[in-house]
Amino acid sequence: MSDLIIETRDLVKIYGDGAEVRALDGVNMRVERGEFLAVMGPSGSGKSTLLNMIGALDRPTSGQVLVNGQDLAVIRDLDRFRARTVGFVFQLHNLIPTLNAQENVAVPLIGLGVGARERRARAEELLELVGLGNRMDHLPSQLSGGQRQRVAIARSLANEPALVLADEPTGNLDSESGGAVVDLLRRLNAELDTTFVIVTHDLTVARQTDRVLDMRDGQIADDHHVGHPFEEDLKAFRASGLGQAILQDEEDARAVLDPATLQAVQRLLDANGA
Ligand SMILES: Nc1ncnc2c1ncn2[C@@H]1O[C@H](COP(=O)(O)OP(=O)(O)OP(=O)(O)O)[C@@H](O)[C@H]1O
Ligand SMILES: [Mg+2]
Structure with missing residues (x-):
């Protein structure tokens, strides 16, 4: 068996009938089990559409998606496939407001033949894992x-x-909580060997991943392993002195930049021992 968890072949998604939108225009991607990768790109470039195809939330117009070696087009029971193979994190977390934390976490286990007591135990264990052991009943x-x-x-x-698809999981968080969420995903990736695909607009988030796919107009315009390109960018940023200038002139900077941006600059300068 191959170690590919995701493979797409000439994936095309066209929305609408009158004014057609080619949201995905021939995407070929291969992701290996255990990868931790980011999908970036401008608004409307097809990131969410790609995630929806991989998670079988919607069907492609043409082309193939294989997850865990299975061609999604031939899976009869997609609900069952999703329930067993994929975890989703959405930007607007979609928690059920009338259920407490523990009950919300247990929801995906309903219908998988897991008894109530075990569902509860598993939910509690996971909440401990994400540092919310003291918030179970909230x-x-x-x-x-x-x-x-x-x-x-x-x-x-x-x-x-085996696979978690996260669409802007830090999109509505400040940079500090966002950083903590990505640290957490990173840790879970290492500990559980779960593959993570994270759609993000945030360069600081992308820097924490191993690989970045850059989408443009429904295509993968760039696919690079993090490390070198970002390191080069960082070096250039430091060499420019711009970051130091911003921080040294903090009063002026505060007047024009929001605190999150200032923090981000500080973090960039601090990263890897500037
Ligand atoms: N249900 C739909 N019906 C018609 N067009 C759609 C639909 N969903 C998305 N589109 C179009 O497909 C294109 C890609 O949308 P998608 O949501 O994948 O972009 P995105 O990269 O996730 O953008 P963002 O960063 O803003 O979330 C856009 O031009 C969008 O208008
Ligand atoms: Mg989107």
Whole structure:
């Protein structure tokens, strides 16, 4: 058996009938088991569409998607496939407001033949894992944004999926909570050997992954392993002195930059011992 967890072949997705949108225009990608990768690209470039195809939330117009060696087009019961193989984290975490944290995390286990007691135990274990052992009985409305996102991450792992698809998991978090969420995903990737595909607009997030796919107009415009390109960018950024200038002139900088941007600059300068 190959070690590919995702393979797409000439994947095309066209929306609409009148004014057609070619959201995916021949995507060929291969992801190996255990990878931790980011998908970037401008708004409308097809990132969410790609994730939806891989997670079998929608069907391609043409081309193939293979997940775990299985061609999605020939799977009869896609609900079952999703329930067993894929975990989803959405930007708007989609927690059920009337269920507490523990119950929300256990939701994906319903229908998988896992008894109530075991569902509860598994949910508690996952909440411990994401650092929310002391928030089991809290409703989503009683949690902070970052905590809700961590509940959503715990939920995405409940079915022990081989693959987690995360669409802007840090999109509505400040940079500090966003960083913590990515650290957590990274740790889970290492500990559980789960493959993560993370759609993000945030370069700081992408820097923490191993590989970045850059989408443009429904195609993969660039596919690079992180390390060198980012390191080069960082070096150039440091050499430019711009970051230092911004921080030294903090009062002026504060007047024009929001605190999250200032923090990001500081982090970039600190990264890997500047
Ligand atoms: N259900 C739909 N019906 C028609 N067109 C759609 C639909 N979903 C997406 N599109 C179009 O397909 C293209 C790709 O959309 P997609 O949501 O994949 O972009 P994205 O890269 O995720 O963007 P963003 O960063 O803004 O989330 C866009 O031009 C969008 O308008
Ligand atoms: Mg999107």
